[in-house]
Amino acid sequence: MVAGRYLRARRKDAFISVIAGLTLTGVAIGVATLIVVMSVMNGFREELLSKILGLNGHFSAFPIERQFTDYRETVEAIEGVDGVTYAVYFVEGNALASGQYESTGVNVRGMDLENIRKLSLLFNGAEQGGWEGWDEGQGVAMGSRLAARLGLSLGDPVTLVNPRGSTTPFGSTPQIRTYPVNVIFNLGMVEFDSFFLYMPLEPAQTYFRLFDEQLRPGVEPPDIDATDEEIDAAYVRVNQASAVEIFIADPDNVGQMRQRIQQQIQRPLILTDWQQRNETFFSALQVERVVMFVILSMIILVAAFNIISSLVMLVKDKGGDIAVLRTMGATRGSIMRIFSMTGTTIGVVGTFVGLVLGLVISANAEPLRAFISNTLGVAIFPPEVFFLSSLPSRTDPIEVAMVVGLALGLSFLATLYPAWRAAQYDPVEALRYE
Template identity: 35%
Template sequence: MFRPFSLYVGLRYTGAKRSNHFISFISLVSMLGLMLGVAALILVLSVMNGFDRELKQRILGMVPHATIAGYGESLQSWRKVADDIARQPGVLGTAPYIQAQGMLTQGGSVHGVQVTGIDPVRENQVSIIGDHMREGSLAALGNQRFGIVLGAILARSLGVGSGDKVTLVLPEASVSVAGVVPRMKRFTVVGVFEVGAELDANLAYISLEDAAVITRQGDGVDGIRLRFDDLFDAPTAVRQIASGLNGPYLVSDWTRSHGNLFQAIQMEKRMIGLLLFLIVFVAAFNIVSTLVMVVTDKKADIAILRTLGATSGRIMRIFMVQGCLIGTIGTLLGTGLGVLLALTVTDLVAWLERALGIQFLSADVYFISYLPSQLQWDDVTLICSAALTIGFLATLYPAWRASRTEPAEALRYE
C-alpha cells in the first residue's frame, strides 16, 4: 500500500513513546494551550455577539430607527405624511409621537421623566414595548382617560403599580388667581413595562390625545417614528424619504441617539479578540519549542534518513507534519469545547447564580439580567483558520532546522 514517506514518518514520530518525557509534556501543554485559546475566543466572541443582539432587539426595539419631525413647528397633517411614508420601500411601520419632559411625583418621591404621547394601535408597528408589559397593556391607554404606562424601575422608585395615581409636573408655568404655578396633571397608572435598566428608569407613555392636551398642540404631533426592515439602512433611507416629501422636515436616526453603544461594543469585541489571540500565539511558541527539542532529540535518526537518501525537503515535511498535527488536534478540540460552551453558557451561568445565591448581572444596573450568547459560524471559521495558520507557521523554523542537519556532524558522537 502506498504511504507518503514524510507523512508516514511524521505520524510515527508523533505517536511513538519518547524516552524524554519532558518533550511529551511540552507537546501536551502546547495542544492544551491551543485548545483553551480557541475555546476562549469562541466563547467570548459569542457572548459579545449576544450583547450586540440584545442591544439591537431591546434598545433599538424601543428607540425609533428614524424620526421625521416638523421644521420648527408641529406636524398638523401627520396622517397624510405617515401614509405617504408607509408606502415607501423598506418601511415596516410608522407611528406619531408627542414628547415632553417633566417630573413625576407620588408620596414625596420625585423623578425626572420623558413622557411620550403615542397611538397605542400604531405604536406596535415601530416598538416592542407591547411585548414587554409586566402589568396592564398599551391598549389601556386608549380606554383610560389620562392613563400612563411607566417603566419598571421608575414605577418601583415611585412605589406605584397599576391603578395608582401619579402627578405629572411640566416645566411650564400657568397664571391663575393664586399666582404663577407649574402645570400639573393627575394620571392613573394603567401599565408597567420592563425592557432595560436605562429605559425602565426614565420613560413613560401616555395616549396621543392626552399628550396633545397637556402640551396644547391641538391636532398636531411632534413627528413620526419610522421602523425599517434593515436598521442599518435607516440613516440613508430616512433622508431619501424626507427629500421626497412636500415641505421642510427635520430627520434623525438611531445612529445619532444610540450609535455610540454599538460602536463601543464593536470596539470591545475587536480588542478582546485581539488580546485573546495572544493565548493562541503563546501556544504556537510552545509548538516551536516542542519541535526544536524533538529535532535535537532525533538528530541521529535524521542523519540516518539523510544517508539513506531522504532529501532536505522530506526531512522538513516530516517535522511539519508533526507540528501541524499538534495544531490541528488542539484547534479541533478547542472548537468543539468553545461551541459547546457558547451554546450552554447562558444556562451554566443561571445554574451558578442559583447554586451560589448571587446575581452576576443585576437588572437595576444592566439592561439585561442574564448572560446572552449568540454563536456565529463566521467567527468560528475565522478563529479556526487563524489558529491553523499560526500552528502551521510555528512548524516552519524547527522543520527548517531539521532539514539543515549534517549526517556526519550528527553521527560523530553516536
C-alpha cells in the same frame, strides 16, 4: 507513522509529550476564548440595536416652520414611501414621577393603541396588565424597574409633576396629575425599563398642553361675558404631536431613504437617523470588537510559540533518530515533513477542540452566566452596567472561520523553523558519540 509515534507518550520522552499536550490545550483555550468573546460582543451589539430600534425609529422626524397639527396626515404620507415599513406619531416630555418610596425623572410618551401595536417590542412586553381599553383609559404604563424603584404595582397611583404648567398672574404653576398604573412592561433593556413611562395620546397632549383653541370657521368670537358653553361652542381644540418615528426595511440604507422621504413628503421636517443619534456608542463598540480580537489573538500566538519550543525539544531529543533515518535514505524533505506534521497535528487537534468548546459555550452563554452568578453569589455582567438583563450571544460563521484559519495558519508557521532545523542535521555529527 513516524510523526504519530513522536506524538504518543513513552516512558523515556514522557516530558516532551506532556509539553505537547499543554501546547494543544493552549491552542484550544485560545480558539475557544476568541470564539466566545466575539460571539458575546456580536450578540451584545445586535441585542442593543434591536432594543434601541424597537422603540426609537430608524428616523426621528421633527416639525419645523409650523406646529405639528397635521401629524396623522404626515404619518400616512410617510408610510406611502417605498422602503418605509411603518411610522408612529407621539407626544413626548419629561416629568418627575413620584411613588410610595421615592421620586425620579422619567421620559413620558403619549401614544394611542394603534401606534403601540406597531411597536411589537412594547406591545408584547407587557408583564402585568394589558393594553385593552388603552385609548379610553386615564392610566399609564411604566417599565418594571421604574415600578420597582417607585414601589408601585398594578393599580397604584403615580404622581407626575411637570414644571411647565398653567400661567397665572403670579407666574407659572407646575402641572401636577395623578394617574393609576395600568400596564407594567419589561423590554429587557435597563434604560427603557427604568426611564420610560407611557400615557394615552389625548391625556398626554392635555398634560403637556400640546393643543390650541382655534375659532371655528364662520363663527364670531364670543363676548367677554359669554358663558362656558358659548365659548366651547365657538372654539375647537386642535391637538399637536411632538415628533414621528419612522421605521424602514433596511436600517443601513439611511442615506438613500433620507433623500426619498424628503423628496416625497411636502411637509417640512428635520430627519435624524439612528446612526447619528448613536454614532459614538456604536463606534466605541466597533473599536472594542477589533481591539478584543487583536488582544485575544495573542493567546493563539503564545500557543504557537509553545509549538515551536516543544518541537525544538523534540528535535533535540530525536537527534539520533534523525541521523539513522538519514543514513537509511530519508531525504531532508522527509525529515521536514515528519516534524511539520507533528507540530501541525497539535495545532489541528487543539483548534478542533477549541472550536467545539467555543461553540458550546457560546450557545449556552446566558445559562452558564446565571449558574456561575448563583454559585458564587456575584453579579456577572450586571444589567445596570451593560444595559441588558441577560447575556446575549450570536455566533458569526465568518468570524469563526477567521479564528480557525488564524489558529491553523499560526500552527503551521510555527512548525517551519524546527522542522527546517531537523532537516539540517548532519548524520555524521549526530552519530559520532553514539
